[in-house]
Amino acid sequence: xxxxxxxxxxxxxxxxxxxxxxxxxxxxxxxxxxxxxxxxxxxxxxxxxxxxxxxxxxxxxxxxxxxxxxxxxxxxxxxxxxxxxxxxxxxxxxxxxxxxxxxxxxxxxxxxxxxxxxxxxxxxxxxxxxxxxxxxxxxxxxxxxxxxxxxxxxx
Numbered sequence: 001x002x003x004x005x006x007x008x009x010x011x012x013x014x015x016x017x018x019x020x021x022x023x024x025x026x027x028x029x030x031x032x033x034x035x036x037x038x039x040x041x042x043x044x045x046x047x048x049x050x051x052x053x054x055x056x057x058x059x060x061x062x063x064x065x066x067x068x069x070x071x072x073x074x075x076x077x078x079x080x081x082x083x084x085x086x087x088x089x090x091x092x093x094x095x096x097x098x099x100x101x102x103x104x105x106x107x108x109x110x111x112x113x114x115x116x117x118x119x120x121x122x123x124x125x126x127x128x129x130x131x132x133x134x135x136x137x138x139x140x141x142x143x144x145x146x147x148x149x150x151x152x153x154x155x
Contacts, residue, residue, distance in 0.1 A: 006030045008052075019043050019063075027055065031074075039066060042085075050077060061088060064107070072099060083109060086133075094125065101127045108135040113150075115142045124148060131155070 001024045004010040010033045014023045017040040024047045027033040031053040037046050042063040048070045050057060055077040059068050067089040070079045078100040081090045086107035094101055094115045101113040113127040126149040129138040133155075142148040 002026070002035075004028070004030070004033070008032050010034070012036070014038070016044065017041060021045075023047070025049070025057075027051070031055070037068075039063070042066065048079075050074075053077070056080075059090075064088070067091075069093075070101075072096075075099070078102075083107070092127075097125065099125045101125075103128070104130045105136065106132050108133050110137045112139040113141070115140075115144075115148065117144050127151070129153070 002012040003026045005028050008031045010027050012025045013036045015038040019041045020043045022045045025035045026049045028051045033050055033055045035048050035057045037059045039061045042065050044066045046068040048057050051073045053074050057070055057079040059081045062084045064085045065087045069091045071093045073095045075096045076098045079092055081103045083105045088109040090103045090111045092101040092113045097117045103111045111129045115125040117125055124147045127140045128151045130153045138152045140150040
């Protein structure tokens with residue numbers, strides 16, 4: 001578990017190998033925060049929360065039955081989730097403007113991106129989900145005044 005409450009520039013990295021691990025990263029009250037979380041093997045869970053501006057999060061999970069939940073509030077935040085193998089779950093919630101959410105799953109899984117914010121021209125949120133096997137589920141929900149971008153690719 002990593003909890004950081006600083007004015008700017010916090011960096012957190014967690015790497016876990018083995019089964020049935022959980023990881024929590026919480027970064028609040030700051031800008032330019034970065035979080036990286038790497039989990040290998042199966043039945044792992046990750047929760048990551050960031051608030052502020054210009055935050056970034058990277059999550060990489062390899063193995064089966066892994067879950068990740070990322071919550072970001074503020075502007076110009078980004079999250080990139082990469083899950084390999086089967087039965088994985090990814091959920092991203094972003095509030096604010098100019099946020100980017102990206103999920104790639106190379107095994108069967110469930111992905112959801114929810115973005116709420118201003119979303120008018122020039123205030124664009126962007127969500128991308130790429131899944132590359134059968135039996136995948138992908139959901140993107142965007143609310144705002146318009147100008148948001150969404151892309152789902154299933155192969």
